[in-house]
Amino acid sequence: MTLSERIRHDFESRILSGTLAPGERLPTEQDLMELYGCARMTVNKALSALSAAGLVERRRKAGTFVARPRVHSMAMDIPDLGAEVAARGQAYRFALSRRKLVRAADAAVKWDVNGEVPLLELSGIHFADDAPMAWEHRFVNAAAVPEIVEAEFSSPGGWLLEHVPWTEADARITAAAATGAEAKALAVSAGAPCLCIERRTWRGTEPITYVRQLFLAGAYELNAHFGPSAGSR
Amino acid sequence: MTLSERIRHDFESRILSGTLAPGERLPTEQDLMELYGCARMTVNKALSALSAAGLVERRRKAGTFVARPRVHSMAMDIPDLGAEVAARGQAYRFALSRRKLVRAADAAVKWDVNGEVPLLELSGIHFADDAPMAWEHRFVNAAAVPEIVEAEFSSPGGWLLEHVPWTEADARITAAAATGAEAKALAVSAGAPCLCIERRTWRGTEPITYVRQLFLAGAYELNAHFGPSAGSR
């Protein structure tokens, strides 16, 4: 591994692990060049790469700072439903119907976490202007994000977006008919078409959350854009 | 604009416009440093950035080459249904039901192309093991891709993937109930839940294709992965 790669990796892992919190300032290039005993260009290359990757933000004279978790830099927005509904001028509300700490082994979901890991199980309904638009069932790795167990939030997705940067995610998107319980919660008849999104996110290799969301057809659409992204410049 | 940015931009635009074709070799760093009258590090920075962005591939001793159109490097795969169905061990077939050259102004679809542009309108059904799985309605910019008008293909999506690299795409994903005509084509009852994908692609700023696909719930799922991609290294 080359030196600049090592410097980059050092800070990357500290940022991803949370040792360096969002907003925190990194040492100056001067300091790092003494610390690693190398030329400034070498340090600069490493930090510039981190900046291009969106992990840090650099400001002249001020310094280099760990970037705040980015919502929009990824190819597909991880939607913060609250913000989206508000952007359409509707009133948003999330009604929590379940909040319980469970062992991973007891969770009725296949998720690649160790059975002894504590999970916070959450479920509830998203409302736009008091009309139900989505049903959500979520598990959060309470070992990785202990704060959430006591946290107050208006919606779990929004809270996570603000507090826990994710570095990796996958999504599975299907269409499904609402089953009895789901249909009842969403106040539609059984068999109504829904958009089903299952998503898992990680910070590094550490699982953060698994969520299954069921959107009423017509109430929501997913938009994705692929191409030269602003974050890659 | 800095010099290295300018060098990068020069080649980026030539690659995206197709002036530099995939596989073609770029000048060596030596040549470029004479051409632009600068140091090699400056050229190197520009080319390394292009390499990190996945636009070129660099090989020691061999040189720098325009990367081949990448199907899988983007965050979400633009699915080639034929390949996916085949991967599941099923027999794939596309039944073309319409193939007609129309003026953009006459197309019953809102798409941001000039009204006089000739479009090839295609529609048909995707079968897996002789069971219909999706209905597709597509327009292709015949001015940008004249070859397709005469082309033989087993599926329009597969043909485009192989022949026309796209640089930008967006997608709109919703759930919908199959309407009468659609339900009939897919051999299900009206109101059956479907996954609806509308997608547009561009090469540079030139529109390539617009497609609306309707998948039967259960017959198909969309998978996306977000994270440090192989192309960004």
Added chain:
DNA sequence: CTCGCGATAATGTATAGACAAAAAGAAATC
């Protein structure tokens, strides 16, 4: 003709230094 091997041409990384640009913070002025 084939295989292996070395010369060579290309990229990859690093150095030390220089100047530019921006912006925060301090000082001077109104």
Added chain:
DNA sequence: GATTTCTTTTTGTCTATACATTATCGCGAG
């Protein structure tokens, strides 16, 4: 006290050079 101006710190870019790395190409031996 508010505004302007100056200083200084920190990043941004570029230069010229050096050496490392490696895959390709051509040549020679078998």
